[in-house]
Amino acid sequence: AQTVTQSQPEMSVQEAETVTLSCTYDTSESDYYLFWYKQPPSRQMILVIRQEAYKQQNATENRFSVNFQKAAKSFSLKISDSQLGDAAMYFCAYRSGGGGSQGNLIFGKGTKLSVKP
């Protein structure tokens, strides 16, 4: 069974600085997707960024980028120029590339990010 591990329960960053959140996963599959979701105090789960395992290029979305190391099974999220609105819980998630139940998301336990003004 696949597992997702976020080893940093809490992190803190100064406004305008850069922070990296870690995520590792365990799988024997070669076809899969990885995601980072943000959950602010409003509780809404918001997709931040996604990565297809077959793509070697790291995904980027504005100030958010990932460092995808397939061999190491690592998928870290880098937030550049941190803003107060980035303060939230961040979840890493894995899903198989297959259909049916293989397509269900498996979540890590989350990292709570604080942003200091």
Add this chain to the structure above:
Amino acid sequence: DAGITQSPRHKVTETGTPVTLRCHQTENHRYMYWYRQDPGHGLRLIHYSYGVKDTDKGEVSDGYSVSRSKTEDFLLTLESATSSQTSVYFCAIRGGGRGPTYTQYFGPGTRLTVL
């Protein structure tokens, strides 16, 4: 934003009472999911649906049942609520195919308290 609503948004109930949570989508997506979120556990899958009347169990399905009689609605029922089912419940949807349509989008959540 994906068109997903959940009702009710908050509910307080007593142990032993039945509770039904509703998820409604306007995206005509095939797949729908129910998760629960508890401190220290992230989100865990309760049940999911891959079409009308087609459902299957997730990781934490005991004590829950689901129904999907229409594409747009996915109901989660707690037949006899227990305090251990106090949680935040999220519905999610996704389309079929590959690429971005494989992404799950979440509803706003329902906070359920069982006294």
